[in-house]
Amino acid sequence: MSSLEEKLTEIEDEIRRTAYNKATQGHIGRLKAKLAVLRLEREARAKGKGGGVGYGVRKSGHATVGLVGYPSVGKSTLLNRLTAAESATGAYDFTTISIIPGMLRWGGASIQILDMPGLVPGAAKGRGRGREVLSVVRSVDLIVFLIDPEHLDLGALVRELEGAGVRINDRPPRIVLQRGERGGLTVSSTVRLTHLAGGLAPSIAREFGLHNGSIVLREDASVDQLIDVLAGNRVYVSAILAVNKSELLAPGERLRLVREVQPFRPLFISARTGDGLDELIAGIGNALRFIRIYVKPPGRPADRDEPVILRQGDTVGELLRRLPTDLQQGFRAAQVWGRSARFPGQTVGRDHALADEDVVTVVVARGSTRAVA
Numbered sequence: 356m357s358s359l360e361e362k363l364t365e366i367e368d369e370i371r372r373t374a375y376n377k378a379t380q381g382h383i384g385r386l387k388a389k390l391a392v393l394r395l396e397r398e399a400r401a402k403g404k405g406g407g408v409g410y411g412v413r414k415s416g417h418a419t420v421g422l423v424g425y426p427s428v429g430k431s432t433l434l435n436r437l438t439a440a441e442s443a444t445g446a447y448d449f450t451t452i453s454i455i456p457g458m459l460r461w462g463g464a465s466i467q468i469l470d471m472p473g474l475v476p477g478a479a480k481g482r483g484r485g486r487e488v489l490s491v492v493r494s495v496d497l498i499v500f501l502i503d504p505e506h507l508d509l510g511a512l513v514r515e516l517e518g519a520g521v522r523i524n525d526r527p528p529r530i531v532l533q534r535g536e537r538g539g540l541t542v543s544s545t546v547r548l549t550h551l552a553g554g555l556a557p558s559i560a561r562e563f564g565l566h567n568g569s570i571v572l573r574e575d576a577s578v579d580q581l582i583d584v585l586a587g588n589r590v591y592v593s594a595i596l597a598v599n600k601s602e603l604l605a606p607g608e609r610l611r612l613v614r615e616v617q618p619f620r621p622l623f624i625s626a627r628t629g630d631g632l633d634e635l636i637a638g639i640g641n642a643l644r645f646i647r648i649y650v651k652p653p654g655r656p657a658d659r660d661e662p663v664i665l666r667q668g669d670t671v672g673e674l675l676r677r678l679p680t681d682l683q684q685g686f687r688a689a690q691v692w693g694r695s696a697r698f699p700g701q702t703v704g705r706d707h708a709l710a711d712e713d714v715v716t717v718v719v720a721r722g723s724t725r726a727v728a
């Protein structure tokens with residue numbers, strides 16, 4: 356084991372051994388910061404060695420979903436069921452050793468599903484194909500966690516991803532960080548702090564080598580949240596949970612599991628029998644928060660057969676990227692009918708956020724509106 360790994364393990368152990376209370380709060384906070392800094396160093400070293408190269412997948416479709424779970428829970432069997440892909444399956448661990456993509460159609464949208472090698476505890480340290488898998492997981496729009504009756508420990512899976520900087524069903528902390536050249540470090544807050552009171556924030560910042568600049572806390576942030584902002588490489592990904600091979604589960608086990616995995620609401624499926632797969636597909640579609648936009652050429656009805664698929668929060672700008680280039684280049688304004696419009700036919704710009712089932716006409720320059728072919 357390298358001395359870096361030794362240091363990491365040492366600090367992890369010390370955090371585990373130390374009881375959390377008012378007196379140890381600061382000490383644990385600084386240990387967590389040290390740990391985060393060492394993990395950043397480990398990632399930087401792995402990159403230097405070229406880890407992960409050649410493992411990338413080209414994203415395609417309207418969104419990318421990653422199947423994440425321990426070995427042999429049925430990820431490949433599920434991919435083959437949901438898509439036309441043919442990923443090898445087997446009754447032994449690590450059948451899949453690379454990323455296998457497949458395409459799922461859902462209400463006019465194409466959803467890329469990625470089958471990947473099984474994840475094991477210690478993945479972030481490089482076990483299995485862990486590091487490569489984690490780097491792909493960081494880039495997906497949605498994680499589908501897959502567990503099965505023999506691998507019900509969702510907690511360990513989630514902790515592995517968290518250790519790799521993936522934040523699940525969470526949002527970035529309301530903390531504004533500005534680095535400076537000189538003048539020292541100022542920390543201020545707009546709310547009363549209960550976790551980072553008493554000078555803890557600056558001492559954590561110093562662990563990251565931040566000595567000049569400002570930190571503004573806009574919520575009662577935790578130590579972990581401040582560390583996330585200082586580390587700066589966190590990704591925020593949504594996730595849903597499916598329990599595969601559920602035909603093997605006793606009814607009592609289902610109930611216990613539902614309680615155990617809160618706040619997840621598990622979907623019980625069987626990739627073998629096909630049970631629950633429609634619900635899973637609907638669950639994926641909902642979690643991706645697709646919206647359908649009908650483009651209406653001027654003076655003609657909207658095209659309701661082939662909506663442009665966007666995600667909630669997407670703007671007219673994103674819509675333009677999906678349309679022919681002359682519309683993008685000639686864009687002057689858009690007219691919107693539907694839930695995002697304050698009144699029917701409202702004229703809006705590129706930054707206007709669209710809503711599901713909006714009807715949009717693109718107005719191009721030179722006073723002429725062009726029909727969308």
Ligand SMILES: Nc1nc2c(ncn2[C@@H]2O[C@H](COP(=O)(O)OP(=O)(O)OP(=O)(O)O)[C@@H](O)[C@H]2O)c(=O)[nH]1
Pocket residue numbers: 424425426427428429430431432433443444445446447448449450451452471472473474599600601602603624625626627628
């Ligand atoms: N009973 C039952 N067995 C299943 C189900 N889905 C998959 N299996 C079996 O579970 C074993 C593992 O399936 P895979 O699809 O290869 O699992 P994986 O998660 O891709 O495994 P790795 O690639 O090794 O990580 C195979 O023997 C499958 O036939 C299911 O719904 N019910």
Ligand SMILES: [Mg+2]
Pocket residue numbers: 430431432443444450451470471472473
């Ligand atoms: Mg597999």
